Structure formats: C-alpha cells, structure tokens
Amino acid sequence: xxxxxxxxxxxxxxxxxxxxxxxxxxxxxxxxxxxxxxxxxxxxxxxxxxxxxxxxxxxxxxxxxxxxxxxxxxxxxxxxxxxxxxxxxxxxxxxxxxxxxxxxxxxxxxxxxxxxxxxxxxxxxxxxxxxxxxxxxxxxxxxxxxxxxxxxxxxxxxxxxxxxxxxxxxxxxxxxxxxxxxxxxxxxxxxxxxxxxxxxxxxxxxxxxxxxxxxxxxxxxxxxxxxxxxxxxxxxxxxxxxxxxxxxxxxxxxxxxxxxxxxxxxxxxxxxxxxxxxxxxxxxxxxxxxxxxxxxxxxxxxxxxxxxxxxxxxx
Amino acid sequence: xxxxxxxxxxxxxxxxxxxxxxxxxxxxxxxxxxxxxxxxxxxxxxxxxxxxxxxxxxxxxxxxxxxxxxxxxxxxxxxxxxxxxxxxxxxxxxxxxxxxxxxxxxxxxxxxxxxxxxxxxxxxxxxxxxxxxxxxxxxxxxxxxxxxxxxxxxxxxxxxxxxxxxxxxxxxxxxxxxxxxxxxxxxxxxxxxxxxxxxxxxxxxxxxxxxxxxxxxxxxxxxxxxxxxxxxxxxxxxxxxxxxxxxxxxxxxxxxxxxxxxxxxxxxxxxxxxxxxxxxx
Numbered sequence: 001x002x003x004x005x006x007x008x009x010x011x012x013x014x015x016x017x018x019x020x021x022x023x024x025x026x027x028x029x030x031x032x033x034x035x036x037x038x039x040x041x042x043x044x045x046x047x048x049x050x051x052x053x054x055x056x057x058x059x060x061x062x063x064x065x066x067x068x069x070x071x072x073x074x075x076x077x078x079x080x081x082x083x084x085x086x087x088x089x090x091x092x093x094x095x096x097x098x099x100x101x102x103x104x105x106x107x108x109x110x111x112x113x114x115x116x117x118x119x120x121x122x123x124x125x126x127x128x129x130x131x132x133x134x135x136x137x138x139x140x141x142x143x144x145x146x147x148x149x150x151x152x153x154x155x156x157x158x159x160x161x162x163x164x165x166x167x168x169x170x171x172x173x174x175x176x177x178x179x180x181x182x183x184x185x186x187x188x189x190x191x192x193x194x195x196x197x198x199x200x201x202x203x204x205x206x207x208x209x210x211x212x213x214x215x216x217x218x219x220x221x222x223x224x225x226x227x228x229x230x231x232x233x234x235x236x237x238x239x240x241x242x243x244x245x246x247x248x249x250x251x252x253x254x255x256x257x258x259x260x261x262x263x264x265x266x267x268x269x270x271x272x273x274x275x276x277x278x279x280x281x282x283x284x285x286x287x288x289x290x291x292x293x294x295x296x297x298x299x300x301x302x303x304x305x306x307x308x309x310x311x312x313x314x315x
Numbered sequence: 316x317x318x319x320x321x322x323x324x325x326x327x328x329x330x331x332x333x334x335x336x337x338x339x340x341x342x343x344x345x346x347x348x349x350x351x352x353x354x355x356x357x358x359x360x361x362x363x364x365x366x367x368x369x370x371x372x373x374x375x376x377x378x379x380x381x382x383x384x385x386x387x388x389x390x391x392x393x394x395x396x397x398x399x400x401x402x403x404x405x406x407x408x409x410x411x412x413x414x415x416x417x418x419x420x421x422x423x424x425x426x427x428x429x430x431x432x433x434x435x436x437x438x439x440x441x442x443x444x445x446x447x448x449x450x451x452x453x454x455x456x457x458x459x460x461x462x463x464x465x466x467x468x469x470x471x472x473x474x475x476x477x478x479x480x481x482x483x484x485x486x487x488x489x490x491x492x493x494x495x496x497x498x499x500x501x502x503x504x505x506x507x508x509x510x511x512x513x514x515x516x517x518x519x520x521x522x523x524x525x526x527x528x529x530x531x532x533x534x535x536x537x538x539x540x541x542x543x544x545x546x547x548x549x550x551x552x553x554x555x556x557x558x559x560x561x562x563x564x565x566x567x568x569x570x571x572x573x574x575x576x577x578x579x580x581x582x583x584x585x586x587x588x589x590x591x592x593x594x595x596x
Contacts, residue, residue, distance in 0.1 A: 028451070052482065055474075055478075057477070057478070059470075060443070060474035060477075060478055063438075063440030063441050063471070066430070066440075066444060067442060067444020067448065070422070070429065070445060071375075071444070072452075073444075073448050091434075091437055091440075094431070094433065094434040094437055095434075095437045095440070095441055098431050099421075099422050099431040
C-alpha cells in the first residue's frame with residue numbers, strides 16, 4: 001500500500017503546475033488576488049515573469065487568459081470556483097468556450113468543504129455551469145495523485161478545461177505506482193455486482209471506505225471514480241447499469257446539474273436503471289467546519305453506506 | 316502621408332462602408348450605424364498601420380486586431396475583404412445560415428479575425444492578453460482594439476484598463492469609436508461617461524482625442540501611440556454614427572436596423588457618389 005499523503009488538491013495543483021512549467025515554457029498563470037489560496041503563488045514564486053495577478057477582476061482575468069491562449073500560451077486562470085465559474089461565466093462562454101481556446105480554469109474552494117466562509121463562497125454549481133458549455137472539459141480530481149496527473153493531462157490537451165480544486169486537506173488513496181489517468185475515462189476502484197456507486201472529487205475516498213465496509217456486511221458494491229465529468233465515460237456507466245441494475249451517485253455539488261445528472265443522462269438514453277443521487281440537495285450551504293458540514297450534507301462514508309445498504313436491502 | 320495616400324484610404328473606406336450596407340441589407344439585420352462610424356479607423360489600421368498579410372493570417376509576428384465592439388463587424392469584414400482575406404462577395408452572405416461571416420466576429424471561421432468578440436467589454440481584455448503574450452515572447456507586434464463608447468459602460472473595460480496599465484502594455488492601442496450614441500439613446504443620456512480621455516489617463520494610459528474620420532488625425536494618433544513608452548495608449552476618436560449615409564448619420568435608430576430596398580438604393584447611391592468624387596479628386 002502506498003504512503004498516504006494528506007494534502008488539499010489545490011496544493012497538489014500548485015505543485016503540478018510548477019513542475020510542468022519547468023519544461024513547458026508556454027504555461028502561464030493568472031489569479032484574481034487569491035494566489036495564496038489557489039496556490040498559484042507557488043507558480044508566481046518560481047516563474048514571476050509568467051504570472052499575472054489581475055486583482056479582484058475575474059471577468060478580465062478570463063478574457064485576458066483567452067488573449068494569451070490566442071497567442072499560443074497555455075494559461076491557467078485561478079480563483080475560487082464561485083468567482084471563476086460564476087462571476088466570469090459569460091467570459092468563459094464567449095471568450096474561451098466559443099472560440100475553443102486553450103484556457104485552463106482552476107476553480108478552488110469548490111463545494112461546501114470551504115467551511116466557515118459559508119454559502120457565498122461555497123460553490124456547488126460550478127460543474128453544472130461549466131457542463132452547459134459546448135467543448136468544455138471538466139475534471140474533478142479526488143486526491144493528490146489524481147490532481148498531479150490531471151494537471152498534466154490538462155496541459156497536454158488542447159482546449160478549454162475546468163479543473164475543480166478543493167480547500168480541505170484529504171488523504172490520498174491512489175497508489176502512484178499503479179495509477180494511470182486517462183482524460184474521459186472512469187476508474188473502477190472496487191468490484192461488485194449488487195449495486196454501483198459512482199463518485200467524484202474529494203468524496204471518492206469516503207465512498208471507497210463505504211463500499212469496503214459494505215463488503216464486510218455482505219453487500220458487493222462496485223465503485224467507480226469519475227474524475228472527468230465531461231466528456232463522461234459512457235461505457236463504464238452503461239456496463240455498470242447493465243451488470244448491477246442500480247446506481248448511487250456521490251458528489252460534493254448540487255444534485256441538480258452535477259455528476260448524478262450526467263449519469264442519469266447516460267442511463268436514460270442507454271440503459272435505464274434507478275439512480276439515487278447523494279449530494280447537495282438543491283440548497284445553499286452555511287458556515288461551519290468543513291468536515292462537520294460534509295457529514296451534515298450526507299457526504300460521509302456512514303451515510304453513503306447507509307443509503308446503499310437501504311437500497312440493496314429494500315429491493 | 317501624402318494626398319494620394321489619403322485619397323486611396325478614402326476610397327477604401329468608402330468601399331468598406333458599401334460593404335457594410337451590402338452586408339446588412341442582404342442579412343436584413345445587423346448594425347450599420349456603428350459599422351459606418353468605425354470604417355475610417357479600420358481602413359487606416361489595415362491599409363496603413365498594421366503589419367497584416369492576408370496571405371499569412373496566422374503569422375505569429377503579425378499585429379493583432381480585436382473588435383471589442385463586435386457588432387461593428389460588417390465594415391470590418393469589408394475591410395478584410397478589400398485587404399484580400401476573402402472575396403468581397405462574402406458580404407452578401409453575412410448572417411446567413413452556413414455563412415463564413417457571422418453576426419459577430421468568429422476567429423474560428425473567418426480569416427483575418429484574431430479574436431471572437433461581441434459580448435461587450437471582453438475584447439479589450441483579450442487584447443491585453445495578446446499584448447502580454449507578445450511581451451513574454453519578446454515579439455514586437457502591436458495589438459489594436461476598437462471599443463464603442465457605450466461599451467465603456469461595461470466594468471470589464473476598466474478592469475482591462477487597470478491590467479494594461481499595471482503591466483505596462485505599451486504595445487496595446489485602445490481606440491474608442493466615440494460616436495456618442497448607443498441603443499437606448501445618447502450615451503450622455505443613458506449613462507454618461509464624462510471625459511473619456513481623462514478617464515483613460517486616470518487609469519494610467521497615454522491618451523489623445525482626434526477626429527476619427529480624418530486620416531491625418533488618425534495617423535497622428537497612431538504615431539503618438541507608438542511613441543508612448545511604458546504605458547498603454549488610448550485614442551478617443553470622435554466619430555459620427557452612420558457616417559457617409561445622410562439619413563443614418565447621428566440617428567440612434569440606425570444602431571441595429573438594416574436598410575430596406577429603397578434605403579439600400581439611396582445609401583449605395585450616396586456612397587457611390589462619394590467614391591466617384593474621391594476618384595475624381
């Protein structure tokens with residue numbers, strides 16, 4: 001078993017960006033006065049001439065990134081998920097997505113695990129917003145190793161990418177020696193044929209612990225990690241639907257417009273099965289410690305295990 | 316610039332205006348007013364100022380142009396066609412299904428368009444990004460962007476202005492097509508901008524106010540922009556919305572309405588007369 005690394009994915013993002021920028025001179029970074037939080041400050045320190053602090057002006061940051069991309073740069077524009085995808089949504093749509101420019105948008109402090117800052121800063125709509133944009137790739141890495149690989153994949157891919165970063169430090173569960181990241185491909189983390197759990201982001205580890213506990217109770221749940229929400233891996237979802245007949249999705253995002261809806265879209269078209277969505281149930285968050293909030297919103301291994309177990313036992 | 320050159324530019328601008336009328340007439344939509352006001356500026360940029368080669372539209376060392384007021388594209392398209400980026404006849408297909416010329420500039424589909432634009436305020440930011448990229452790469456290209464004066468009500472314009480000045484983008488030239496009118500009326504009645512030149516200066520720009528229909532004035536401004544070091548430059552070009560077509564001049568109603576058959580004939584006749592007079596001069 002690989003060593004467990006306890007690190008926020010935003011930290012891993014900053015590390016990966018610095019590492020990749022050593023050899024790729026086209027990488028530039030932009031921030032909107034949150035570089036200490038989004039970790040582009042690490043990039044600024046290493047490559048000051050390639051870093052642009054835009055000040056608290058997210059709209060300008062995104063369109064400026066588009067101009068940099070139009071001249072061959074690979075810009076990473078970072079802010080909190082709320083302001084990057086919310087405030088600057090229309091700039092992303094018209095300056096980046098419409099001309100399909102090679103801009104990478106890093107939205108940190110996504111979900112309710114922002115914690116104490118409360119609802120105004122807890123963005124549970126970013127995936128939904130980005131999903132509506134034609135040609136946008138959405139990646140939501142689950143741990144340190146996945147984020148490191150995702151940033152590399154984002155650089156290698158030519159086109160707009162939304163990368164979701166978390167504030168909260170989380171334990172890694174992937175083994176770097178056996179881990180491989182393919183854009184658009186889900187990863188089966190646990191085999192099982194009774195039911196399938198499909199999870200994304202920093203909550204995947206809790207889902208993994210939940211399915212392991214369920215196994216001890218005699219419930220064999222399959223667990224799929226969807227790091228790329230768009231384009232989504234339809235094959236792995238259809239196969240799971242056919243083989244297990246029911247699905248539970250888990251995401252730290254509004255169940256309206258998130259991973260669950262993407263899964264439902266696939267199953268409705270290709271293999272209709274009941275889907276239960278664990279996530280933020282179309283409501284705003286509130287202040288509190290991140291871990292407490294995750295529990296209160298049902299994003300815990302205990303709740304995931306309970307929901308799955310109830311479905312299996314009652315059907 | 317000698318008088319022959321000026322006459323040549325006048326002829327080209329006249330043809331660009333005709334292109335805008337042909338385009339909007341055939342499209343039965345579009346924005347003639349702001350196309351006509353900016354036509355002299357486009358003409359000067361593409362035929363006198365910018366390093367732009369229609370045969371090599373992606374050259375990394377070329378000067379860039381972003382039409383931040385994207386709706387003014389009919390006369391820009393005509394200018395690009397006159398420069399040789401695509402046949403002038405494409406104007407007849409403007410805004411038609413499957414046409415190369417979209418209602419607002421599309422960098423993916425139209426040769427010579429350096430940036431997609433149309434949502435006001437965004438083009439000037441993209442121009443900042445292009446200017447910053449040029450500095451990073453040590454390339455000496457320049458970046459030009461044309462804004463509407465109404466567009467300057469967008470907060471993003473001033474976000475971009477702060478950025479341009481903070482990063483000392485002296486390879487950026489912002490030109491405001493200051494025709495004084497926007498969709499809902501006079502700019503000063505809708506949401507007054509006060510003094511645009513002073514505003515840009517306060518944001519750290521070098522700035523000049525000119526007659527945006529006088530080629531010698533435009534040349535003076537472009538030279539001042541090149542000479543301005545360590546900071547970006549803004550040209551407040553006083554223009555007449557609808558310039559060149561008598562019944563469109565200074566009329567708010569001609570912001571986003573296409574000419575009908577009769578108006579088309581009259582507009583073209585006026586422009587042809589102006590062309591003839593220029594050719595005979």
